[in-house]
Amino acid sequence: MNQASKPLPVWIDIVVIPLxxxxxxxxxxxxxxxxxxxxxxxxxxxxxxxxxxxxxGVGYTLYYATNFIFTGLAVAIAFHSMLxxxxxxxxxxxxxxxxxxxxxxxxxxxxxxxxxxxALVASMVFGAAWAAIPAYLQAYRGSHIVITxxxxxxxxxxLMVYLLVNIFIxxxxxxxxxxxxxxxxxxxxxxAIFADIGIKISxxxxxxxxxxxxxxxxxxxxxxxxTRWGYEMRSVGFSEQxxxxxxxKTKRVVMITMLISGGLAGLVGINEIMGVQHxxxxxxxxxxxxxxxxxxxxxxxxxxxxxMASILFGALFQGGAELAFDMPIISKEMVFVIQGLIILFxxxxxxxxxPWIEKLFSVFYKTKNLGEI
Numbered sequence: 565m566n567q568a569s570k571p572l573p574v575w576i577d578i579v580v581i582p583l584x585x586x587x588x589x590x591x592x593x594x595x596x597x598x599x600x601x602x603x604x605x606x607x608x609x610x611x612x613x614x615x616x617x618x619x620x621g622v623g624y625t626l627y628y629a630t631n632f633i634f635t636g637l638a639v640a641i642a643f644h645s646m647l648x649x650x651x652x653x654x655x656x657x658x659x660x661x662x663x664x665x666x667x668x669x670x671x672x673x674x675x676x677x678x679x680x681x682x683a684l685v686a687s688m689v690f691g692a693a694w695a696a697i698p699a700y701l702q703a704y705r706g707s708h709i710v711i712t713x714x715x716x717x718x719x720x721x722x723l724m725v726y727l728l729v730n731i732f733i734x735x736x737x738x739x740x741x742x743x744x745x746x747x748x749x750x751x752x753x754x755x756a757i758f759a760d761i762g763i764k765i766s767x768x769x770x771x772x773x774x775x776x777x778x779x780x781x782x783x784x785x786x787x788x789x790x791t792r793w794g795y796e797m798r799s800v801g802f803s804e805q806x807x808x809x810x811x812x813k814t815k816r817v818v819m820i821t822m823l824i825s826g827g828l829a830g831l832v833g834i835n836e837i838m839g840v841q842h843x844x845x846x847x848x849x850x851x852x853x854x855x856x857x858x859x860x861x862x863x864x865x866x867x868x869x870x871x872m873a874s875i876l877f878g879a880l881f882q883g884g885a886e887l888a889f890d891m892p893i894i895s896k897e898m899v900f901v902i903q904g905l906i907i908l909f910x911x912x913x914x915x916x917x918x919p920w921i922e923k924l925f926s927v928f929y930k931t932k933n934l935g936e937i
């Protein structure tokens with residue numbers, strides 16, 4: 565093989581390139597912050613301290629990251645079959661509905677150790693069911709998955725409004741939300757879990773679902789790269805025609821991939837409905853499904869990269885809120901600009917830095933080989 569065509573190692577693709585893109589985004593952000601009259605290095609310091617400077621800040625950062633891991637994995641696993649699942653928002657919404665139905669029906673009768681696995685299954689089943697219709701339309705009717713999943717986001721949002729206003733609303737309440745769940749239907753917080761082992765941390769929304777997100781990441785890694793079904797999925801992603809010629813049932817692969825993707829997005833409902841809100845309410849998804857697209861792009865559709873990107877975006881959400889509070893000259897909208905720049909460089913411009921990184925790696929590799937000779 566020609567030395568110049570030496571492929572990049574996986575660690576460069578999923579770690580170095582995203583870090584370079586992040587540095588480019590931060591560099592542009594520093595210039596913008598300076599132009600509006602603020603000290604950019606003080607702003608970055610405040611963001612870092614807000615996200616990681618206390619156990620409470622870390623808790624909020626990881627709480628946000630949990631949702632991003634679920635939606636990032638959902639986008640990534642679909643992308644390995646070259647399916648652009650833009651419907652994570654709706655699938656997460658319906659997944660939360662499944663969680664709420666289970667908890668509202670059984671919190672008077674079942675203990676927590678039974679409710680947690682049932683709610684987990686319900687979140688994935690409802691999320692997968694919501695993804696099944698666009699999947700069928702893509703596989704068997706030729707409808708483009710991007711269009712149908714976007715449409716289903718709006719359908720899910722309006723369906724939730726109807727259900728909460730007319731069916732699930734708490735009797736006597738003017739707010740479109742269900743009754744609160746009983747305490748046995750609450751997912752344990754990390755504060756309580758750490759307290760049980762004698763470690764005191766500050767109160768935050770972080771709960772057991774963060775562990776579920778890490779387990780889901782590991783299972784996705786196993787499925788995509790170490791199973792026959794993952795191989796078939798990636799084969800369809802590389803070339804659907806070649807995969808079909810090789811005997812792979814491509815329509816079945818599309819269906820299974822989208823069901824898994826929808827199930828992963830539905831797990832957001834576990835974190836939000838069972839872990840934090842403890843009731844069904846409107847708008848609990850809060851854009852996590854769309855941010856998951858940027859997380860998957862930045863994480864190079866690999867679970868390790870997605871975890872790292874999710875923590876970064878969690879830090880941006882938490883640190884940005886602290887920054888807007890501590891430095892009034894930087895408004896909430898300015899924080900959105902910084903987040904948008906990171907999404908731009910990690911998404912639309914994700915391959916901008918790749919050519920010169922490949923050249924540097926090629927020079928290093930060639931120099932190393934010459935030195936060994």
